[in-house]
Amino acid sequence: MKAPAFGYLRPASLAEALALLQSHPDAKLLAGGQSLLPALNLRLSQPSHLIDIGRLAELCGISVQQGRLRIAALTRHAELQASPLIAQAAPLLHAAIQHVAHPAIRSRGTIGGSLANADPAAELPACALALQARIDVLGPGGARSIQACDFFTGLFETALGSDEILAAVEIDTPCEGAVFGFQELARRSGDYAIVGLAAAGRVEGGALAELRLAYFSVGATAILATNAAACLLGTAADPASLSRAEAALAQDLDPPDDLQASSATRLHLARVLLRRVVSSMMPQQRLAA
Amino acid sequence: MMGNDAVVWPADLPNSYIGRAVPRANLARLTQGRGEYVSDLQLPRMLHVVFLRSPYAHAEIVSIDVSAAAGMPGVARIVTGAEMAGHCTPWVGVLSHLKGLKSAPQHALAVDRVHWQGEPVVAILAASRAQAEDAAEHILVEYRELPAQVDMFEAAAPDARPIHPELGDNIAFERRLDAGDVDAAAAASDHILSRRFVFARHTGVTLEARATIAEWNRAEQRLTVHMGSQAPHMIQNIVARHLNLSEAQIRVITHDVGGSFGIKVHIYPDDMAVCALARMTGRPVKFVADRIESFTSDIHARDHVLDGRIGVRNDGTITFFEIDDITGIGPFSVYPRTSAVEANQVVNLTGGQYAVPNYRARTRVVFLNKTPTCQYRAVGHPIACSATEGLVDLAARAIGMDPVEIRRRNLIRDDGYPCSAPSGIRFEALSHHAALDKLLAMMDLPALRADQAAARTRGVYRGLGLASFIEITNPGPAFYGVGGARISSQDGASVKLDASGCITVASSITEQGQGSAAIIAQVTATAIGVKLESVRVILGDTDTTPYGGGTWASRGAGIGAEAAFQAGRALRENILKLAATILQSAPENLDIHLGVVVDKLTNTERLTLAELARIAYFRPDTLPQDFQSELMATRHFVPREYGFAFTNGIQASYLEVDTETGFIRLLKHWVVEDCGQPINPLLVDEQVRGGVVQGLGAALFERCHYDGQGQMINANMADYLVPMAGEMPDIEVAHVISPTRESAIGAKGAGEAGTAGAAACVANAVNDALAPLGVVITEIPLSPEVVLRALHGG
Incomplete structure (x- = not known):
């Protein structure tokens, strides 16, 4: 199919992009285009205009300032994957990004686009939740920051205003004892996962002092499994604690049925991932393995 | 390792390309983006057709309102099933040797009733595909949904409502076979195991979607169909039959095709509609299936x-x-x-x-x-x-x-x-x-x-x-011909020596990426005794290739290549007769090695094929008056x-x-x-x-x-x-x-x-x-x- 006709605008600055967004309420922002363009070609979306922000230098770059990693919105997945800074300062993102689609898509797709699109099956929103990312947005009234846990509000819905632009993601660099884990179960390499888990935490004295388990592909948004995580806090993720956490996962997740798996199968797989990912995060179990 | 004592081709002779892993000649062209796929073709005055397809598995068509769409930018014509039925007759897919097989008449565009989600209902012709899609959104089809048969066991039940009431039930075909004595064998068994095997429905997913361009030449009263097909002669026959034309009025051209797997060897209603639409409008009409419609319209x-x-x-x-x-x-x-x-x-x-x-x-x-x-x-x-x-x-x-x-x-x-x-x-x-x-x-x-x-x-x-x-x-x-289908099981090849000593071979098989052209070149070069590089292969054109079945059912190498080999042998004989005449020798004393006529015993080079062709084509006056050279040969083959x-x-x-x-x-x-x-x-x-x-x-x-x-x-x-x-x-x-x-x-x-x-x-x-x-x-x-x-x- 062919996309319906639309206007194309390419602002030269972020300020101009914000102005265009205000004057064209039916416009959509075009960054990497990896979700938007297929939607246009399927005629699922019929915006009046595309505002191409893909060349705005103000939205590019990865940096660390005062213990915080700042990833500008236009950072391509391929840049994330190749960045030594990301590998060092956000090992979870480094682990997750290789699971995002295929090289051609990673070359175009952007972190800002992925977060703003808020696909419940995407890896990056779950990573943002697990890492307690702060999402910096710009609007006509200036800049504001939104915590990841407040950002993803529903199926493809976020707290981003229709006149706002996602500018950057900020993440604390790893502290002493920080641990990460990422696994997903996808039928084919690069597919959306049936279930995936991005986890971040802190180990102190052999026990989990902090743990955030961010599941994706299990609901309308990426979901923090707080009940399951609570079962593991203060433990060394021993088999009994893991079993309790697996049981508690039913209070966190109510996955939908779809073509790939039933709700019950998804919950089962989420439990398998819980055990595997959390075990991989514990230093002594890593040694044992 | 050999399964029996038959002769296996010696791969080491300089003249033999059979059994050798030589690269395909068309690879450079295809990998450099120089292929000629139907999707690449742009013809003057060409219209693009988009098919509005049934959103229901089973429904009556109550009404179709095209008025809003008809005046939209670029729209040239909109055709419904009722109009199409006057230009393309329906067909029934049965074969007489499959006893009892029944089906119902099928139209190029649905008339009165739709039978599956994806069946074409309205054809929209416009200057571009995008404009046709814009117009398609403004066509109003009112359907009255009917209950759909979606489960094979329910549909097969004796009291099931038939999809085609005139057929009586939903059983298209049933076959029983009983050989030996199963009951006695069962009684003599120590164990009997039973199991249900379930095989999901799937499809072919060719890299290139189905694509067809048809153009009607009013002056010649002739339809040229460019189609990504496996079987051009079959298409020629069927388009002629249902458009009420003679086969001589149809030319089917099948150049490069991006995969087939059997998907592109069938008659599709949208393809038939494209042929009829070209004749109705007098303009070239292009249809390239998009991936979404491929999933519900490809078999x-x-x-x-x-x-x-x-x-x-x-x-x-x-x-x-x-x-x-x-x-x-x-x-x-x-x-x-x-x-x-x-x-x-x-x-x-x-x-x-x-x-x-x-x-x-x-x-x-x-x-x-x-x-x-x-x-x-x-x-x-x-x-x-x-x-x-x-x-x-x-x-x-x-x-x-x-x-x-x-x-x-x-x-x-x-x-x-x-x-x-x-x-x-x-x-x-x-x-x-x-x-x-x-x-x-x-x-x-x-x-x-x-x-x-x-x-x-x-x-x-x-x-x-x-x-x-x-x-x-x-x-x-035995596959189709005996059942009454005009699908050739024999294939042919024409091989000719041109004036520069090179070989052209035209074969009735087709290529969809598997290397048909490569093997035709190999067997032809081997049969004649020329270098592989001097053989050019022509496939996929009913005007220029011999009549034949095409490429399907794993037959290209076994049937099509054998015809080319036989044609090559025949041309070789003709070349040796001519060479013997020129050299005042006997054909049986001569051979052809890599494009040069040699003495069979000594391998001494006597005459290049270029020189031989020069004499045949430009100086026949130097040959005996009673000798006519024939530097083209055609052979056909079918296993018997x-x-x-x-x-x-x-x-x-x-x-x-x-x-x-x-x-x-x-x-x-x-x-x-x-x-x-x-x-x-x-x-x-x-x-x-x-x-x-x-x-x-x-x-x-x-x-x-x-x-x-x-x-x-x-x-x-x-x-x-x-x-x-x-x-x-x-x-x-x-x-x-x-x-x-x-x-x-x-x-x-x-x-x-x-x-x-x-x-x-x-x-x-x-x-x-x-x-x-x-x-x-x-x-x-x-x-x-x-x-x-x-x-x-x-």
């Missing part, structure tokens, strides 16, 4: 449920096979090859690799309100093979015998040919035991079993599965003694099942196959690997998901999972060579061998892996959900 395949039974004695003797198969096709039997052939093949092939005389079978072919099914790569083979090999493994397990040993005891002996299977199919020469020996030598079975045992001590479930198979290739008229050239082989899969997640990881795959004389071993191996990958797709991934209303709900590349490189194992391929004696080359087909057995050995490997858990799965695709359900119930 689907498989969708079988087969109840199988096997008897075995404690000594390993298999006593009988019995199957009761049912398949759900679409609302019509597809024209002209019909939708009953796959089921018919299942009956013909099941158990065919074993020396077991007792066989009972039934199959039923049932109309459904889903996309029509028809012949797709390895028609019926994966079903017959999976059922046969699954049952054999069950029997082996019941008597505690190794899967290799039970096959050794029951596979038809290599010295037992010619012979027939209980279904009546005839085998000229197969090599099951030689293939099994070669497979075992390749895969190092003891090492694999040791690895499997070691893995199990770590709680890792690995399994090994085997699948012997037979494959139908080189079909003669056997209706089909059966091939055989065996595949093995080694894999790992994650019993917690249900995920399967393919570790390694082996194939030994016997396609007779390979013309180009490189291309044969890649055909086998590609076929295996398609079979693995069926085994693990591919499935058309339908909901209860007959809506295909995964009609896109994100949700319909084709096999991808990342999940594929290394595939080792080896060959046994048992040439057919029906041809000079001895080649049989190789295009479907990989697909025939891949899913069967994967399923057997999964069941081997899960044997310690007491679980058997006989359903494909083996999705995590299917595996987990089997492991944990629910």
